[in-house]
Amino acid sequence: MQFRDEIPTPALLLDLDAFESNITAMAAHLRARNKGFRPHGKTHKCPEVARALVRAGAIGICAARLSEAEVFADHGIRGLLVTTAVVGRGKIERAVALAARAPDTMFCVDEEKNVREIDAAAAARAAGEPIRLAVDLYFGRTGVVPGQPALELVRVIESLPHVAFAGLQAYDGEAAHTTPFDARGTRTRTSLARAIETRRLIEQDGIACPMVTGGSTGTYRFDAEIDGITELQPGSFVFMDLDYERIGGPDGPQYHDFKNALTVVTTVVSRPPGFAIVDGGYKAFSTDRPFTPRPVGLEGVTYGWAGDEHGRLGMEHASRDLKVGDRIEFIPPHCDPTVNLYDAIHALRGDRVEAVWPIAARGKSQ
Amino acid sequence: MQFRDEIPTPALLLDLDAFESNITAMAAHLRARNKGFRPHGKTHKCPEVARALVRAGAIGICAARLSEAEVFADHGIRGLLVTTAVVGRGKIERAVALAARAPDTMFCVDEEKNVREIDAAAAARAAGEPIRLAVDLYFGRTGVVPGQPALELVRVIESLPHVAFAGLQAYDGEAAHTTPFDARGTRTRTSLARAIETRRLIEQDGIACPMVTGGSTGTYRFDAEIDGITELQPGSFVFMDLDYERIGGPDGPQYHDFKNALTVVTTVVSRPPGFAIVDGGYKAFSTDRPFTPRPVGLEGVTYGWAGDEHGRLGMEHASRDLKVGDRIEFIPPHCDPTVNLYDAIHALRGDRVEAVWPIAARGKSQ
Numbered sequence: 001m002q003f004r005d006e007i008p009t010p011a012l013l014l015d016l017d018a019f020e021s022n023i024t025a026m027a028a029h030l031r032a033r034n035k036g037f038r039p040h041g042k043t044h045k046c047p048e049v050a051r052a053l054v055r056a057g058a059i060g061i062c063a064a065r066l067s068e069a070e071v072f073a074d075h076g077i078r079g080l081l082v083t084t085a086v087v088g089r090g091k092i093e094r095a096v097a098l099a100a101r102a103p104d105t106m107f108c109v110d111e112e113k114n115v116r117e118i119d120a121a122a123a124a125r126a127a128g129e130p131i132r133l134a135v136d137l138y139f140g141r142t143g144v145v146p147g148q149p150a151l152e153l154v155r156v157i158e159s160l161p162h163v164a165f166a167g168l169q170a171y172d173g174e175a176a177h178t179t180p181f182d183a184r185g186t187r188t189r190t191s192l193a194r195a196i197e198t199r200r201l202i203e204q205d206g207i208a209c210p211m212v213t214g215g216s217t218g219t220y221r222f223d224a225e226i227d228g229i230t231e232l233q234p235g236s237f238v239f240m241d242l243d244y245e246r247i248g249g250p251d252g253p254q255y256h257d258f259k260n261a262l263t264v265v266t267t268v269v270s271r272p273p274g275f276a277i278v279d280g281g282y283k284a285f286s287t288d289r290p291f292t293p294r295p296v297g298l299e300g301v302t303y304g305w306a307g308d309e310h311g312r313l314g315m316e317h318a319s320r321d322l323k324v325g326d327r328i329e330f331i332p333p334h335c336d337p338t339v340n341l342y343d344a345i346h347a348l349r350g351d352r353v354e355a356v357w358p359i360a361a362r363g364k365s366q
Numbered sequence: 367m368q369f370r371d372e373i374p375t376p377a378l379l380l381d382l383d384a385f386e387s388n389i390t391a392m393a394a395h396l397r398a399r400n401k402g403f404r405p406h407g408k409t410h411k412c413p414e415v416a417r418a419l420v421r422a423g424a425i426g427i428c429a430a431r432l433s434e435a436e437v438f439a440d441h442g443i444r445g446l447l448v449t450t451a452v453v454g455r456g457k458i459e460r461a462v463a464l465a466a467r468a469p470d471t472m473f474c475v476d477e478e479k480n481v482r483e484i485d486a487a488a489a490a491r492a493a494g495e496p497i498r499l500a501v502d503l504y505f506g507r508t509g510v511v512p513g514q515p516a517l518e519l520v521r522v523i524e525s526l527p528h529v530a531f532a533g534l535q536a537y538d539g540e541a542a543h544t545t546p547f548d549a550r551g552t553r554t555r556t557s558l559a560r561a562i563e564t565r566r567l568i569e570q571d572g573i574a575c576p577m578v579t580g581g582s583t584g585t586y587r588f589d590a591e592i593d594g595i596t597e598l599q600p601g602s603f604v605f606m607d608l609d610y611e612r613i614g615g616p617d618g619p620q621y622h623d624f625k626n627a628l629t630v631v632t633t634v635v636s637r638p639p640g641f642a643i644v645d646g647g648y649k650a651f652s653t654d655r656p657f658t659p660r661p662v663g664l665e666g667v668t669y670g671w672a673g674d675e676h677g678r679l680g681m682e683h684a685s686r687d688l689k690v691g692d693r694i695e696f697i698p699p700h701c702d703p704t705v706n707l708y709d710a711i712h713a714l715r716g717d718r719v720e721a722v723w724p725i726a727a728r729g730k731s732q
Binding site: 006008009010011042064065067084085087088090091110111113114136138141142143144145173267268269270271272273277279280282283284286287288305306307308309310312324325334336337340341342343362363365366 | 450456539639649653654675
């Protein structure tokens, strides 16, 4: 039996009560609106988290990359959707192999040449079901332009023997963090309307479009109300972070639909005059946001970056003194890249470590 | 036999010619000035890199943390110096165990209570040499204030039976990136003068001070000229990065004492109108600097962050067109936290992969 205060620092902690509450809330919200729930695995990269989501009713798990999907498949997760195009001969061969052992896996595509390469690779294997392809729509990052260009790509898929059209991906990354709440609603509705219109074009062409997947932790409330969206793929709601907290909700500048379940625990390793230095720096926290980790249970203190392995807390206005050996937890600025720094999640029930979950797909960005 | 263009992306590439040239240059510079060479392992976390440094004459390797040092020790590296205090009972017990199998390991300390805890833990084990402690001096981050406070901590060490005073650590992290070159020289000379003065106090007290260790890739030219500094612990020179390139040299705003040996290779995975999207984002590059990865062999293009897994290249002024499947290498903003994202370094001789080196201490920040 291990306790919270015995875990070597820096380490990733998960409050199981908050985590389970987050999953229950999202699953219930989508179930009540008859939307599928295919949460994104890039947030956690952790098969145990994926299993908890499947137990709560998830129909599958999204993976940002092929190598991430391979890890989930190795751990028995099915209903995988790889949300970025799989490009290049080596990866396409691996994708075909993945589809052979997990036939319901879907792969996003946004370009004719790539579709034809996947078809050719699938043709070269032994007999099997066609590879399921989802057409990724462009809303500012990857994808094919919605409407006619997307329809043309769908027609290419339909014309080929070894691939099958599985549906549309309509993910608007910018929408997820649009502030305030009402502007976020307008943005995601506008994007998803283009996806629905694309679906209509495809169906007018006589092609079935069984799936339209999209949405995020920031936009799920709006997306779940839209007819024609068949499923949502939110990720961060399982953990939450400072970034999502700041996007605003219907009642003000804080977004509190979900609870902060994830912290990084550090130890004070030096206490020079005026400062407490903790053992978490650029290698312990995400650094891609313009704000720093927030201490839990300690007021009047701002975390300042102090290099790869250290953070600096100015003690002048601290609500309590700190000494070497004291442990301080922080809410990370951004959950996904923070989790990607660690090998394991320490799952806590209160102060007891109930489980240590390997982040099996950590670093699997290929 | 694998070639550069066959490595699944994103991946970390090392140009062996540049890497070896960097090591040779630093080792020769220090040898000519009769300074010890104990390069910092936190940059690479890679036993094969450590071995290359030892072959070039390094007397040991620094480790930022105990868990990093344990990995180096597991791989046969000796002469280890753990550059941050080892705090808390569990870690102190591991430090004593590490010293038992690698007795020349040194541990930095900056506080009396911690020193007494290490002494007590060492007393509890079977007979063995005293644990070697280096007193870490404060220049803005961790450490004890130089001068009298440091002397008093040395006296505590000397008064205890199971620990031994090994010397001083005088590392001024701010100095390493001070710009321009002359200001950097002034800053490091001022800091190191305080270390030399502290050594004089200690020796006046009748206590030998066999080591004064410090310095960095940014300050080595100055530090190596200072009498009384016995050894240098630079790290980044093996790889270099955009951050170190910008600190300026004696002949202008670029610092070109060492070559860029490290790149991250990505693939264009989507090509929406006006943009090329590559498969490297927050999980492929360090994000702690206020500038973005720089493409190699591609002009008129600026990398823009596009989330955890993507980067965006505006193509309007690009020196050549890009299509899906093209591979682009980037020099990372900051080498240490970039390396910490990957499991392996692909060591290249020209376009041939000569070796794949596990980054065995990746994530070992504990």
